[in-house]
Amino acid sequence: MGNFLVWVIWFVAAAACLGTGVAVVSMTNPFYSALSLIGNLASLAVLYLLLSAEFLAAAQVLVYAGAVMVMFLFVVAYLGGRADAPWAGGPRLLRGAAVVAAAALLIEIVVVLGLAWGDQLTDPAEVSGSFGDPAQIGEAFLTDHLLAFEITSIVLLVAAIGGVVLGTTPEKEDEVA
Amino acid sequence: MDSAISAGGWVCLLSPLAGAVAIALAGGRISRRAAAWISVLTTFVAFGGALVVFVGLWAADPSDREHVSTAYTWLSAGNFDVELQILVDTLSSTMMLIVSGVGGLIVWYSVGYMEGDDEERRYFAYMSLFVFSMLLLVQAGNFLLMLVGWGLVGLASYLLIGFWHHKPEAVAAAKKAFVMNAIGDATFALGCVLLIWSTGSLEFGDVFGQVDSLSSTTVNLVALGLLGGAVAKSAQIPLHTWLPDAMEGPTPVSALIHAATMVTAGVYLLVRASPIFEAAPDVQHLAAIIGAITLLVAGVVALVQWDIKRVIAYSTMSQIGYMFLAAGIGAYGYAIFHLMTHAFFKALLFMTAGLVIHHLDGEQDIRKMGGLRSIMPRTHVAFAVGGLALMGIPIFSGFWSKDGIVSAAFASGDALGYTLYVAGLLGALLTGLYTTRLYFAVFRGEPSEFVKEHAHEGHGEGPRSMTIPVGVLTVLATIGGLVVIPGVWEPFLHWIDETAEPLVQATVAEDYGTSAIAVSLALIGFYLARRAYEKGRQFVTNPGIWRVLEHKLYFDEAYDALFYKPAAALSVALRRNVEEPVVERSLDEIGSGTIQVGGEVGRVQSGLLRTYAVAVAFAVCVLVVVFVAVR
Amino acid sequence: MDGPDVGWYLIVAAILFGIGALGVMMRRSPLIVLLSLEIMLNAANLTLVAFARQQGNLDGQIFALAVMAVAAAEVAIGLGLIVAMARRRVPLDVDQASALRG
Numbered sequence: 001m002g003n004f005l006v007w008v009i010w011f012v013a014a015a016a017c018l019g020t021g022v023a024v025v026s027m028t029n030p031f032y033s034a035l036s037l038i039g040n041l042a043s044l045a046v047l048y049l050l051l052s053a054e055f056l057a058a059a060q061v062l063v064y065a066g067a068v069m070v071m072f073l074f075v076v077a078y079l080g081g082r083a084d085a086p087w088a089g090g091p092r093l094l095r096g097a098a099v100v101a102a103a104a105l106l107i108e109i110v111v112v113l114g115l116a117w118g119d120q121l122t123d124p125a126e127v128s129g130s131f132g133d134p135a136q137i138g139e140a141f142l143t144d145h146l147l148a149f150e151i152t153s154i155v156l157l158v159a160a161i162g163g164v165v166l167g168t169t170p171e172k173e174d175e176v177a
Numbered sequence: 178m179d180s181a182i183s184a185g186g187w188v189c190l191l192s193p194l195a196g197a198v199a200i201a202l203a204g205g206r207i208s209r210r211a212a213a214w215i216s217v218l219t220t221f222v223a224f225g226g227a228l229v230v231f232v233g234l235w236a237a238d239p240s241d242r243e244h245v246s247t248a249y250t251w252l253s254a255g256n257f258d259v260e261l262q263i264l265v266d267t268l269s270s271t272m273m274l275i276v277s278g279v280g281g282l283i284v285w286y287s288v289g290y291m292e293g294d295d296e297e298r299r300y301f302a303y304m305s306l307f308v309f310s311m312l313l314l315v316q317a318g319n320f321l322l323m324l325v326g327w328g329l330v331g332l333a334s335y336l337l338i339g340f341w342h343h344k345p346e347a348v349a350a351a352k353k354a355f356v357m358n359a360i361g362d363a364t365f366a367l368g369c370v371l372l373i374w375s376t377g378s379l380e381f382g383d384v385f386g387q388v389d390s391l392s393s394t395t396v397n398l399v400a401l402g403l404l405g406g407a408v409a410k411s412a413q414i415p416l417h418t419w420l421p422d423a424m425e426g427p428t429p430v431s432a433l434i435h436a437a438t439m440v441t442a443g444v445y446l447l448v449r450a451s452p453i454f455e456a457a458p459d460v461q462h463l464a465a466i467i468g469a470i471t472l473l474v475a476g477v478v479a480l481v482q483w484d485i486k487r488v489i490a491y492s493t494m495s496q497i498g499y500m501f502l503a504a505g506i507g508a509y510g511y512a513i514f515h516l517m518t519h520a521f522f523k524a525l526l527f528m529t530a531g532l533v534i535h536h537l538d539g540e541q542d543i544r545k546m547g548g549l550r551s552i553m554p555r556t557h558v559a560f561a562v563g564g565l566a567l568m569g570i571p572i573f574s575g576f577w578s579k580d581g582i583v584s585a586a587f588a589s590g591d592a593l594g595y596t597l598y599v600a601g602l603l604g605a606l607l608t609g610l611y612t613t614r615l616y617f618a619v620f621r622g623e624p625s626e627f628v629k630e631h632a633h634e635g636h637g638e639g640p641r642s643m644t645i646p647v648g649v650l651t652v653l654a655t656i657g658g659l660v661v662i663p664g665v666w667e668p669f670l671h672w673i674d675e676t677a678e679p680l681v682q683a684t685v686a687e688d689y690g691t692s693a694i695a696v697s698l699a700l701i702g703f704y705l706a707r708r709a710y711e712k713g714r715q716f717v718t719n720p721g722i723w724r725v726l727e728h729k730l731y732f733d734e735a736y737d738a739l740f741y742k743p744a745a746a747l748s749v750a751l752r753r754n755v756e757e758p759v760v761e762r763s764l765d766e767i768g769s770g771t772i773q774v775g776g777e778v779g780r781v782q783s784g785l786l787r788t789y790a791v792a793v794a795f796a797v798c799v800l801v802v803v804f805v806a807v808r
Numbered sequence: 809m810d811g812p813d814v815g816w817y818l819i820v821a822a823i824l825f826g827i828g829a830l831g832v833m834m835r836r837s838p839l840i841v842l843l844s845l846e847i848m849l850n851a852a853n854l855t856l857v858a859f860a861r862q863q864g865n866l867d868g869q870i871f872a873l874a875v876m877a878v879a880a881a882e883v884a885i886g887l888g889l890i891v892a893m894a895r896r897r898v899p900l901d902v903d904q905a906s907a908l909r910g
Contacts (some may be wrong), residue, residue, distance in 0.1 A: 006811030014820045021824050021847050025831035030839050037843050044850055047820070050811060051861040053869050063876055068846070068883050075887045076839065079894055094787055098833035101794035102826045108801045109822040113815055115805075121815040125864025132869060140866050141873075148870070152877045159881030166888035169895075786902045790833045 010050055016043035030079075034072045041065045052127055055134040182233040183246035186265045189226030189273055190312050192219045197305035200298055209297040213288045216301035220281040220308050227273035234270055242267055242675055245318050245382075256377060262318035264381060268676035271513060272315035272445055279437045279520045280308045282646040286528055287429035289642035290535060300340060300427070307333035311438050315445055320369050320379040323446070327365060327406065330439045331358040337434060338426040350422035357419045361409020368402025371395060385452040393457070400457035403450055404464055411443030411497045413471045418732050420494055424486040428531035431486060436493050436527055437520035444497065444516055447504035451677045455507070462593055465505020465586075469600040472498030474730065476607030480614065481715070481726040484541050485530050488615050492567065493523055495604060499582050502597055507680025508585035510670035514661055515578035517669075521657045522566035522575055525650040529560040532639050532647065533619060540627065543615065548624030555644070557620050559651045564612045566654045568699040569605060574658030576692065579605070581661065581683070584691035588683035598691075605695040609702020617710040663688040817858040825851035836902050838893070842886045849879045 016039060023036035041064045048057035113121070130136055141149045196219030200212045207215075234242050247262040263269075284304050291297050310333050314326030331354075339351030372379060375395045376387045388396060407413075412420035412435075423435050434440070447454060447464060454461040472495045479491035496519050503512035534541055536553060550557045566573035569580060583601035586594050660669040664685035683691075709715060715723075728734065828851060831844025853872045860868025893900060 003810050010811050010816070014816075017820060018823055018827070021827040024843050024847060025827055025835065025840070030837065030843075033840055033843050037846060040847065041850065044854060047817065047854060048857055051817065051857050053857045053860065053872075056857060056869050056872055059873060059876060063880060064850075068880050071883060071887055072839075072843070075891060078891065079839070079900070094785070094791065095834060097791045098787070098794070098830060101791055101798065101833065102830045104798045105794060105801075105829060106822060106826040108798055109825070110819065112801070112805055113818055113822070117815050121813060121818075121862065124814055124862050127861070127864050131861075131864070131866070136866055137869060137873070140870050145867075145870050145874075148874050152874050155878055155881050159884045162885045163888045166885070166892045784907065786905065787833055787836075794829055794833065 006050065009046065013043045013046040013050070016040075017047065030076050031073075034069060034076055037072070038065050038069050041069065051132075053132045055132055055137050179244060182230050182237075182244050182265055183263075185226045185229030185233065186244070186246060186263050186273075186316060187226075187248075189223045189230065189277060190263060190309070190316055192222040192226065193277075193305045193308040193312065195219060197302050197309060200302040200305065204298070207298070209294075210288075212298040212301045213291070216305045217281065217284050217288060219305055220277060220284050223308065223312065224274070224277035224281050227270065227277045230265055231270045231274055234265070234267060239675060247318070251322075257373060259319060259321045259379060261322065262380075263316040264318035265316065266676050267672045268445075268448065268513065269315050271517070271673065273312060275517055275520050276308065276311050276315060276438050279524050279650075280311070280433055282649055283429050283433040283437070283524060283528070284308070286432075286531070286643050286646040287427070289640040290429050290531055291427060292640070296340070300337075303333055303336045303340070304429075304433070307337065307434060307439075311442070314442055319381060320372065320384070323449075324362070324365055324369060327410065327442065328362055330434075330442065331355060331362065331410075334358070334423070334434050334439055337430040338423045340426055340430070344425065346422075347425040350419070350425040354419040354423050357416050358409050360416060361406040364402045364405030364409075366402075368399045368406070371399045371402065375399075381449070388452050388456045391456070396453060397457045397460055400450075400454050400460035403446060403453065404460055404467075407443030407446045407464070407501075408467060409443075410446075411440045411501070412494050413443070413467050413498065413501060414474060415732070417471065417475075417494055418729070418736060421482075421487050421490050421729070424484065424490050428486065428527055428534060431490070432524045432527035432531070435490065436523035440493060440497055441500070441516045441520070444500040444504055444512055447501065448509045448512055448673075448677050451504075451507075451509055454504075455680070461505050461507070463505070465502045465593070465597055468498040468501025468503075468505055469597050470498070471495065472502065472604045473600055473607070476604055476611065478726050478729050479611040480607070481723055483544055485533065485543050485546075485615065485619065486527070486541055488543075488611060489523070489526050489530060492526075492608070492611065493519075495608065496523065496567075496579075499579060499601065499604065502601065503582040503585060506586055506589045506594065506597065508582060509677035509679050510673040511578060511581040511585055511679075513673050514658075514669055515575075515582060518566065518574035518578040518654070518658050521650055522563045522573070522654040525559060525647065525654050526563040526567065528643070528647050528650065529556050529563060532556045532559075532643060535639060535643075537628065543618040545625060545627040546619045547622045548620070548628060550620040552624065552628065556639075556647075559647050560616065560620065562651050562654050564616050566658075568609050568612050568703070569695055570699060571692070571696065572655075572659070574654050574656070576696070577658035577661050580692040580695050581663070581688065583695055584683040584688045585679075585681050587687055587691060589681040602691075602695055602698055606698040606702045609699035610706050613703045613706035614710065614715075617707060621710070814858050814862040818855060821851045821854040821858065824848075824854070838886075838890050838900055838902055841902060842883065842890075845886075846879065846883065849875060 020036045020040040020043065024033045024040060027033045027036065041060060045057040045060045045065075048054075048060060193216075196215050199219075200207075200215055203212070234244075243264070243266040245262050245264050247260045249261055250258055251261045252259045284301070287300070287304065291300055294300065307330060310326050310329035312326075314323055314330060317323035317326055335351045335355040338354055339348050341347050369379060372384055375391050376384050378384060378387075391399075405416075409416040420435060420440070424431055426434075454464070475491045475494035475498065479488050479495065482488045482491060496515070500512045500515050500519070503509070503515065532553065533546070533549060533556060536549075536556075537546070540546070562573065566575040569575045571577075579601075583598060583605070586597040586601055588594070589597075661667050663683075670679075725731065825848055828844045828846075828848035831847065832841055835841055835844065853875055856868040856872040856875070858868075860866060860872075890900065898905070
């Protein structure tokens with residue numbers, strides 16, 4: 001019974017994920033695209049939960065859906081109609097090549113997965129109940145991966161500064177038509 | 178004793194080089210006279226060294242007369258070594274004496290001859306360079322060093338022929354001499370290469386020891402290579418056309434280089450490398466045949482020349498033909514003996530001609546001369562002595578040497594020997610003819626108009642620096658031959674025999690019998706020429722023959738048509754069809770092609786963000802495959 | 809483990825990645841391109857978490873957290889760029905930003 005439930009939840013979350021993903025890419029109205037992305041992120045959070053990554057699911061919702069998407073929505077609101085852009089366009093060769101590339105990528109990954117399914121993807125490891133706990137993640141961050149932690153903070157600092165720089169008002173002469 | 182001999186050898190070799198370097202470095206800081214006397218002095222120092230060597234060898238035991246003195250190893254490659262070494266034995270000591278002795282006299286003579294020339298210092302530097310090079314050639318202990326000397330004398334010859342470089346004929350003659358000598362240099366070098374390949378060494382001792390073990394093809398090729406070099410250097414047919422043109426140089430140069438020494442280098446080579454030639458008898462006989470042909474052709478052409486120096490030049494060619502003939506049949510002693518006597522009387526003839534030319538303000542055409550006997554009596558005597566020696570009249574030096582060669586030809590028997598014998602005798606007749614013709618045209622009869630205008634009365638016949646060497650050579654030309662009197666004593670022949678054993682030996686009866694015939698022929702020539710002169714005509718009257726002889730049997734024209742014109746045409750054709758369209762335009766094409774390709778490649782940079790993204794996606798696809806495959 | 813094998817999660821992530829790639833390559837509005845980029849990043853995150861679960865190793869999740877932080881930073885800059893473009897009246901069309909043309 002439990003297993004069946006997990007399968008159902010998985011199926012729903014996966015379908016939602018992919019559906020919203022398609023919606024993001026194909027909608028003309030950027031507002032709808034942004035909203036679809038929020039849905040995408042939420043369904044991904046569910047998948048994380050199924051994979052015993054509780055902290056990550058929470059972070060996903062808080063940071064991604066909560067902060068990043070809000071930023072997006074602010075910008076869409078500011079841009080208003082100017083954010084509209086027709087679907088593709090551009091050289092037809094380009095469109096064909098894009099589809100081919102994406103399809104090729106997909107097929108390759110699937111093939112590789114198929115090849116590896118038998119050996120490496122069979123038995124998932126046994127994990128304790130506290131796998132994915134915030135405490136464990138915190139401990140890992142502050143001991144094994146301290147360097148990554150610090151560098152990430154610097155990256156965020158740089159982004160903040162960059163944002164400020166980009167936000168400066170242009171001087172009248174620098175106006176680019 | 179040994180060290181004295183070696184020291185003498187090195188002093189002899191290096192003294193002229195020191196002189197040349199000193200004059201060259203001092204440049205304009207020393208007076209022209211000083212440069213001249215440096216050159217003379219160093220050459221006589223070399224002669225002193227040669228004397229020391231000679232005396233040392235003479236005093237030594239006959240079995241101990243070969244000294245090799247090595248300075249250091251010059252080049253070394255694997256098993257092959259070439260040392261900077263000089264070889265002092267009976268043959269080379271004789272050559273050293275001739276080169277430095279006669280050379281010293283001629284350099285002394287040129288002090289007076291070249292006085293007043295603006296570029297005297299350059300002249301004397303070149304003369305010392307030449308003496309050094311010739312000494313290097315005869316003293317070399319291995320073939321490579323000899324080749325170095327060989328090339329250097331060619332260079333010195335080029336520099337000295339073209340000494341008056343504002344005269345285009347002189348420059349052209351210098352180039353011609355150099356190019357023809359270069360042909361000989363090339364064959365000589367190829368011969369050396371073959372020697373290295375087959376024997377692994379270039380030292381005389383090593384090579385001669387191994388000659389018997391080489392295949393006959395190899396030995397023949399080596400001998401041919403060496404013969405080619407000798408033919409070019411000694412102006413034998415077919416590489417002879419440069420020698421008459423070389424008379425454009427100053428007369429002392431003609432005396433030293435083109436009579437006494439450089440042109441005899443070929444003969445020296447034939448004698449020095451006699452073991453190789455004896456192992457290749459066909460090539461050796463070829464040398465004799467070439468000598469005989471040259472002897473006759475040159476003698477005939479000399480009959481129609483109007484330039485006093487050219488007559489003597491053709492005479493030189495003819496006499497060297499005798500030496501080649503001797504070396505070709507194995508009479509090495511006589512070949513070197515004639516080399517020595519020829520050096521004496523030919524240098525003497527050139528120098529007296531120089532006195533005449535000097536006295537007549539540079540005129541060389543014998544048609545304008547005549548009657549100088551009364552105006553320049555001592556020159557007349559000197560010239561007469563030289564002429565008698567040349568014709569082979571006893572007791573002058575030429576008599577002993579030339580007749581020895583002809584009788585050796587008789588003694589070698591068989592068809593070749595007898596043919597050479599006849600050629601040699603004919604040569605004696607021709608020699609008598611052209612020498613007498615020259616003598617009468619220049620010195621006898623009434624003084625011509627030209628002479629009366631130009632002769633400097635009361636100036637004497639020349640400065641002492643010119644007359645003393647002429648005097649010395651006159652004496653030598655008279656008595657120099659007395660070191661070989663067949664049947665009485667033959668020290669000179671025995672001396673040379675120690676290095677190069679002769680293959681033929683004529684009997685005393687054959688010697689004197691041949692001499693009788695030869696002298697008679699020479700006297701017949703004398704009478705014929707005198708009769709023609711008294712009748713006021715030339716000996717050769719047929720205009721057709723005259724024209725052929727005047728054009729020197731059309732050798733120059735033939736070479737021009739066979740070699741020069743096709744080469745020039747080929748160069749022009751290549752220039753038009755290969756150089757311009759292919760090489761030049763291809764350079765342009767490379768430039769414009771690069772620009773074009775750059776333009777095409779630049780189109781990849783479309784500036785469209787999305788193309789870049791697509792490109793990245795494709796790259797990732799490829800990389801995935803690569804990673805999977807590698808794993 | 810209950811539910812589908814880890815491999816199925818990976819397939820979902822792969823398809824998501826492909827969708828995101830299509831979006832990046834085919835849309836002309838920089839805003840939508842950014843959104844598609846986010847999708848790709850999330851697909852990678854999913855892969856990381858799935859493998860973390862497979863191996864029992866927390867490092868995958870740590871990595872995913874770092875990716876999230878960097879993605880946030882990148883979005884901030886990207887949006888700043890777009891706003892700057894809009895303020896300077898540059899048309900918001902990726903095809904027209906072709907100053908890199910060679």
